[in-house]
Amino acid sequence: MKNLRTNILICGGGIVGLTIAMELVNSGYRDITIIEKEETVGQHASGRNSGVLHAGIYYSPDSLKAKFCLQGNLLMKQYCREKGIRVFESGKVIVAQNAEEAATLKELYDRAVKNGARVDLIDENRLREIEPNTKSHGMALYSHDTAVVDPMEILHSLIDTITASKGVTISWSTSFAGLAGSNVARTSKGTIAFEKFINTAGAYCDKVAHAFGVGHEYKLIPFKGIYRKLRKEKAEMVRGNIYPVPNIRNPFLGIHFTKKVNGDVYIGPTAIPALGRENYGIVSGMDFEAFDILAREAALFFTNRKFRDVALAEPRKYVFKYFFDDAKRLVNQLEPSDVVSSNKVGIRPQLVDWKRKELVMDFLVIEDGASIHVLNAISPAFTSSMHFAKYIVQKYVSKQHQFE
Numbered sequence: 001m002k003n004l005r006t007n008i009l010i011c012g013g014g015i016v017g018l019t020i021a022m023e024l025v026n027s028g029y030r031d032i033t034i035i036e037k038e039e040t041v042g043q044h045a046s047g048r049n050s051g052v053l054h055a056g057i058y059y060s061p062d063s064l065k066a067k068f069c070l071q072g073n074l075l076m077k078q079y080c081r082e083k084g085i086r087v088f089e090s091g092k093v094i095v096a097q098n099a100e101e102a103a104t105l106k107e108l109y110d111r112a113v114k115n116g117a118r119v120d121l122i123d124e125n126r127l128r129e130i131e132p133n134t135k136s137h138g139m140a141l142y143s144h145d146t147a148v149v150d151p152m153e154i155l156h157s158l159i160d161t162i163t164a165s166k167g168v169t170i171s172w173s174t175s176f177a178g179l180a181g182s183n184v185a186r187t188s189k190g191t192i193a194f195e196k197f198i199n200t201a202g203a204y205c206d207k208v209a210h211a212f213g214v215g216h217e218y219k220l221i222p223f224k225g226i227y228r229k230l231r232k233e234k235a236e237m238v239r240g241n242i243y244p245v246p247n248i249r250n251p252f253l254g255i256h257f258t259k260k261v262n263g264d265v266y267i268g269p270t271a272i273p274a275l276g277r278e279n280y281g282i283v284s285g286m287d288f289e290a291f292d293i294l295a296r297e298a299a300l301f302f303t304n305r306k307f308r309d310v311a312l313a314e315p316r317k318y319v320f321k322y323f324f325d326d327a328k329r330l331v332n333q334l335e336p337s338d339v340v341s342s343n344k345v346g347i348r349p350q351l352v353d354w355k356r357k358e359l360v361m362d363f364l365v366i367e368d369g370a371s372i373h374v375l376n377a378i379s380p381a382f383t384s385s386m387h388f389a390k391y392i393v394q395k396y397v398s399k400q401h402q403f404e
């Protein structure tokens, strides 16, 4: 590949880039190129998440997350039905440990209702019918529309769908490396001239944006999510999804139990401040940027109490005992021997508004001339992606402004 020209250039072939490509094709656009730095799909967040199709519970009603999550859930389920992809209609319970959490449950219920989600506050008898091995303080929240998918099945299907359309070319092992002029991208395989550029680079979205002079007011902090599993013979202990009451002022939902489409039950993920954007192991994925990231984390530690709480509580969950204690709070029966390690680990690339030293809670889109930057596509961006893609295409590419 050398000195190509394309109509729309998408940087990053995760769920956000792929669903935008599909939406563009469905809206009549052609000559779309996706550049993806990896050889295959799903190497980062989109292939490493919990696979939960969230149902619009947690998000502040005026947020993009609230606008896109439930609709995204419904669109993705419909896509899965059309393509014969497995969806486990599990539902989900959120359980409280004490009176304070029970009060937050009520707040979550009110938010969920405002967001149009189908939820019930249920008593302990109903909770036991749904999830016999869990407990809650007084009441629990039940979400009807939460479901579970295998994210890799969806990613592969999207690739088949968009490549079959003949409107999209995917260039694997091709990294965006900067601009070679106005509307010309420099990549590891040559230059590509474009009419429109869409940045969906996940953990590198800020770096790509900076090449366009956009988003310098934000810095990125990676959070590592490690998972463990229930031993196979013990998977029957959990029927669907069991979640704790989160601190709704933080973007993390807490260690939870999720039954996958194949019946395995995963426990996690943690939210441990990491030292690299792809720091999946203890040291693997760390590079020269580790010192910078550490400095950012230190600055946030001293200025932001919510971050400090996370930074103090989460790293100890590398130790089995602390991880186990967190999980055990959610269920009646769980022995240390029921839990085994897993090689599943993901990184949440979290944007921080550096002037305010606050974690950005919502998705963020910045348009600058011919470029559109999708920033902070954190959870539930997998769930939301198909509706989020409509928003990007209608508002920023077709300029229909339907979503205002």
Ligand SMILES: Cc1cc2nc3c(=O)[nH]c(=O)nc-3n(C[C@H](O)[C@H](O)[C@H](O)COP(=O)(O)OP(=O)(O)OC[C@H]3O[C@@H](n4cnc5c(N)ncnc54)[C@H](O)[C@@H]3O)c2cc1C
Residues within 6 Å of the ligand: 011, 012, 013, 014, 015, 016, 017, 035, 036, 037, 038, 042, 043, 044, 045, 046, 047, 048, 049, 050, 051, 052, 053, 054, 174, 175, 176, 177, 200, 201, 202, 203, 204, 205, 208, 225, 269, 345, 346, 347, 348, 377, 378, 379, 380, 381, 382, 383, 384
């Ligand atoms: C542990 C964990 C659990 C989660 N659980 C859920 C869940 O249950 N439900 C849910 O809805 N969401 C969940 N999420 C969030 C969800 O996975 C992400 O919001 C979503 O996958 C983000 O998609 P993306 O396309 O923006 O990013 P990615 O999947 O990271 O894709 C970005 C792509 O850009 C490529 N790229 C980066 N830089 C360049 C470059 N310079 N040139 C070319 N290509 C580049 C990368 O290789 C990558 O493939 C979870 C996330 C994590 C980490």
